[in-house]
Amino acid sequence: MHTCISRGSSYSPSGSIEYTPLQLAAKEGNYEEVEFLLESEENPLDTGPDPALHLALRKGHVEIAFRLLEKGANFEIRDSYGDYPIHIACAKGLLNIVEKLSSLGCNLEKPNSKGLFPLHLAAKKGHIHIVRYLCVVGCNIDARNADNIRADITALKYGHQDIADLLDRLRHSGQRDHYVRQLVPTTKPAFRLILRVLGHCAVGKTAFIKSLHAGLFSSLFKRSSSLQSNKSRPSSPITTQIEMDVTSRHNSLTFEPPIHYHSTKGIHIQNIDISGVGDVTVLEFSGQENYFPVYHNFLSPSPNVLTVILFNLEDSPLVQIQQVCFWINFILARQPADLLPSSYGKVHLVATHVDLTRTPKNQNGEWISTDAQKTLEAVKKLIPHVYNLDPNVLIVDCTAPACHGFKQFKALLASLKHASSTLSVGNWTGLMESIVTLLGNLRKGFEQFPVLFKDDIYEIIRNDVNPLASDDHIEDALLQLHKMGEVFYTGDLVVVCLTWLGKNLIGELLSNEFISNARTTGVYTADDFQACFTECDALGTIQLMESLHLCVQCLVDDDVEYEFPIYNQTETLPGLWDAHDPRYKSDETIYGGIQLHTPPNTLHLLFSVFSHIQVELRKATLNNQSIDNETDLYQWFRGSKLSTDNFETMITLNKPQIPSEFIEVKIRGSESFTSDVFHFFNQVLEIIDQAILIVCPGIIIEKHVLSPHELCIHCPDPYVYDPADIFAATLDAESVLDIALYNPNIDIHESITSLIMFGDADLANEIEWGCTLKINALPAPVKLKVCGLLDPPEPQGKDWCLLAFRLGLESEVIASLDLPHTSRTMRLLNAVDCTIGALIANLHDLGRKDVADVVLRSAPLVHLVKNSSLLD
Ligand SMILES: Nc1nc2c(ncn2[C@@H]2O[C@H](COP(=O)(O)OP(=O)(O)OP(=O)(O)O)[C@@H](O)[C@H]2O)c(=O)[nH]1
Known part of the structure; x- marks a missing residue:
């Protein structure tokens, strides 16, 4: 909608200054109008005495200012107040405009007509983020304005002590160059290899990790003690006939630890140094079900993660397959399904307790277990869409660090580390290095409750590490350190000790013991909660639990209480869905x-x-x-x-x-x-x-x-x-x-x-039927499953390529989809413009009823128009 101003008429605000339509639109923040006028080309960009750019900035219309700068607006002219755009941006605190002007080569150190420098204006108005930026890009902090006053004095005069302190610190510490250098990304990649260890209770996760970083010498002792503990266990020889039909069997999964056995609680997170590999962050996930509601926080996909799933070769083949399938489905469910295959880390199966089976060894001392391999094959058949699942199973005696399996595994870790270091993960900065050192001190200082508010850690980082670090610098560093397993960053809170989080907090508060002694309603006041969990401050703990979505604050009779559904053991009441209501x-x-x-x-x-x-x-x-x-x-x-x-x-x-x-x-x-x-x-x-x-x-x-x-x-x-x-x-x-x-x-x-x-048939007007929706309405996990089924070429040629042909793609387009290292089917599903109904029909015609069934079962049945959806 364009008003009369776009047609060239102008308006005089006070009778003295006549604004052009562009100036007026910029001043009023009418982006659409500005866009229209810029396209029409008859509108000069830099008409004085108040150019459109200056007017937009004065009113804080940042998007319009960006557009004008993109179109070439002159930023080296003054307006009727004698200011250049940089002065207005600094006085208004518009950091992204200051950055943009700087990137365009704007002079950041020129005075306005009153003799004020951009730094003085930012200091006067209390915009410390602008002051930091100007200091980072090298502005002279000793510059004096027309009244011979430095910016720190201006800041003091206007009550901005923080800015005065910052400038003072830079002047006296002699560290300014060091601070600036710390913020510059180095060529070193910011990454650490992360090993996630999953599996049922007592499959050997703890023993596996211990052996991984044990020296050969200590391993001799461990071997003998564990042998003793295991000799008494009845060994059930593995059946050679693996049951493929897991589906028709009863559910033999159980998440209970064996009786009288001290199971790992929560998530055991540690940094270990593995010989020949170096530093690795290891996360060992307890196999007990009560901890599962928090695991998604620790299972996001990342190319520098290796996930191992352990299973016990002593268990029956059916149990092995069910357990491994469970954990693979568990991981798949917790990862977004629409990333590139390279974004997911590798997944490796590890068969344990081989020493208690009659598995033969080859000349190299390597166990040759056809049973383990059969388990893998069965799993691959049942879940064909797992990216980066290693085609081999590692076979180990977890109690024998010197066994061949560990050598193989360390070699695998070393090669992964080498390969990942070339991945485009974030870049390491001196700031991150110093934050890592700071974290060591924080862990000691906040041993009892190593959790800080985001604002507090920002302040500490600026006080103790680098006063010039911007919010973005710190945010980026924390996110990167979160990915590396150095901190756990929820957005509002920063947990600086992951070991504490996994063991003392999650391990305790989600343990069977805590849950069984918790209030049956799961509702607590802060005081009541403190009485049950004395280790840390209750309010802080509750806040952390809230950020993990484990509890929610509510009002009960005007009192603040906290509801923890994980503790709720209340029985259902009779009559809740009474037929006679x-x-x-x-x-x-x-x-x-x-x-x-x-x-x-x-x-x-x-x-x-x-x-x-x-x-x-x-x-x-x-x-x-x-x-x-x-x-x-x-x-x-x-x-x-x-x-x-x-x-x-x-x-x-x-x-x-x-x-x-x-x-x-x-x-x-x-x-x-x-x-x-x-x-x-x-x-x-x-x-x-x-x-x-x-x-x-x-x-x-x-x-x-x-x-x-x-x-x-x-x-x-x-x-x-x-x-x-x-x-x-x-x-x-x-x-x-x-x-x-x-x-x-x-x-x-x-x-x-x-x-x-x-x-109510009238409601049909509010829905679209699933069969008429476009393929892109299919949920990403469904697409991924379809890819798993269609990517492997069919013996009779009924694969993605034929489907693409049937869906009407030209042969050149089909050829362009045929690239290695990505799923061709995924490319096809993203490229083709057809309905879900047409996709199903073509899959049927191709004879791929299996794939059509997946779509039929899990495509949205209907979609609600008007921005909400029903049953999709
Ligand atoms: N002989 C033999 N014993 C093993 C092997 N792996 C684990 N064990 C023993 O099995 C028992 C359970 O092993 P853990 O490593 O504690 O099992 P886990 O998977 O960590 O179990 P949770 O703590 O419940 O998560 C311990 O006594 C181990 O010494 C193995 O490969 N061979």
């Missing part, structure tokens, strides 16, 4: 529900997410923007119920059992509120999706629909419509709204309107 008894009550399943044979993934969902639900009810503030939320172990006057919804987590686990969300309300019920249900699903995204961004969720009719008559086990069946029906139907699906439980057909829209 008078409010929901009439024929006019509508019911609906869905189950969020993880794909078949992936178990124990949703347990870690559920407490986060409960935190998010509480936050949503407190924050009336996302959920009506009249909503009442009641939460118990594995369940939450949200109620309003007119409808209620219940969210529960079922016990994991083969074939899968699920979260169930059901809702009921009065028919006269159908639209509200529909939207409320949708909001709850969004909150759940949000929590899932925080913990498991790489998880695939299938949304199964519960029979509304059976929900209404309160059948204990209502029929669940498979998402693939519903999706397939929408593909085949002439008119989607005419679809009805058969419910064998009660021998009736239920309409798609009742399944998806609570029976």
Whole structure:
């Protein structure tokens, strides 16, 4: 929309100065207008006495100022006040403009017509970040203005002691050059090799790490003692016939440590020096399930991480496969699925306890275990989409550091370290070096509670390390140190000792003992919490728990309390979903529900997410923007119920059992509120999706629909419509709204309107059907799984290339997708412009029912127009 000013008319603000349309638009902050005028070329950029650039800066319209500078606005002219743009930017504290001007070669040390330097103006207005910048780029801090006054005196005069101190320190310490040099990135890459060790309880993780950094001499002692401890264990000889069909078996995963066994608590994080490799940060994750809700914080993908998954060769092949599959799915769920393969670190399987099996050795002393290799092959078949999974299994006796497996592993670490050092990770700076030294002191000084507020650590770094470090310098350094495992940085808090975080905090507060002694409601005041956890300051601990999404502050009868869903052991109350509740008894009550399943044979993934969902639900009810503030939320172990006057919804987590686990969300309300019920249900699903995204961004969720009719008559086990069946029906139907699906439980057909829209066909205007959505609406984890299935060339040639051809891509485009080291299928899915429905149809035609099924089961069934989504 362009007003009359764009047509060339001008305006005189006081009758004396006539502004051009460009000046006026710049002054008023009308970016669109400025853009339009700049395109039209008739508008001179630098008309005086107040050019558009100066006017925009005076009003703080930074984006417009950038655009004008890009278009070549002159920054070496003064306005009617006698200021150059640099003076206005410094006085206004516009750091990015000062940086931009500097990069364009602007003179930062010229006085304005009043004889004030940019430094003086920044000092006068108290913009210490500008003062720091000007000092870093070399401005003369001794320059005197027209009144013969230095900038530090100006700062003092206007009450900015911090600036005066900074300039004073630079003048007297003689360290200014050193500080500046510290901020310049070196050519050394900022990285440390990180080793993550995962596996069930007692598979040998601790022993593995100990042996890894043990000297040969000490290993002799360890070997003899561990042999003693193990000799008494019955050795179960491995069956040679590996059970491939893990899927039809019962769930034999258990996360309990053996009785009378001191299991690792939390996450054991240490920096160790491995001979021939050097410094490695090692994270050993306990195999106990109660710790899983925090592991995502430590499992983000990174090219300089090696993840090892340990399994015990003494276990049956079925158990080995189930355990390894569990951990691989666990990692995949916690990593975003849309990165380049090179962004994920390597994954290696390690078979332990080989010495207690009858595995033969070759001449080199290397164990040759076909059983271990079969486990790997079975896992690869079940989960084909794992990037960088090593094709070999490492076979070790964890108690024998001198064994061949450890030599192989150290060689692998050394080569990874060598390869990673050439990766484009961040660059090392002198600032980071000094912060690492500072961290050593902070760890000693804050031994009891090594957690600092972000603002405090910024201040300490400036006081003790470098007063010229900008917010960006410090932020970058902390993020890099977080990636290297030196600190844990949550955005508001910085934990300076990871060992403490993993062991003393997570290890204690999420331990079975703490949980079983915690309040059953999981709700504490700060004082109550302090009484239970005396090791550290309760409020600080709670704050850290909040930043890990483990607790949420709430008001109970006007008192501040904290809810920890991980501690909530309250039993569900009878009558929470009472069939005889008078409010929901009439024929006019509508019911609906869905189950969020993880794909078949992936178990124990949703347990870690559920407490986060409960935190998010509480936050949503407190924050009336996302959920009506009249909503009442009641939460118990594995369940939450949200109620309003007119409808209620219940969210529960079922016990994991083969074939899968699920979260169930059901809702009921009065028919006269159908639209509200529909939207409320949708909001709850969004909150759940949000929590899932925080913990498991790489998880695939299938949304199964519960029979509304059976929900209404309160059948204990209502029929669940498979998402693939519903999706397939929408593909085949002439008119989607005419679809009805058969419910064998009660021998009736239920309409798609009742399944998806609570029976209100008008709501169809608010949704788009999944089959009509474009492929890019497929969640990234689904795309990744499709890639895992389509990337390996099919023996009969039914692979990604044929699919690309069928989807109408030209042969040159197909050729351009055919690059090594990346997934061709992923390139195809990102390049092609077709609907999910067309993709499924073509996969069927290609004979790839397996891939089509993945899409049918996990593609969004519908998408809500108007910025929100239902069931996607
Ligand atoms: N003989 C033999 N014993 C092993 C081997 N690996 C581990 N052990 C022993 O098995 C027991 C359990 O090993 P840990 O290293 O504590 O197991 P973990 O995986 O760290 O277990 P958590 O602490 O529960 O996480 C210890 O007694 C080890 O000495 C192995 O390869 N061979």
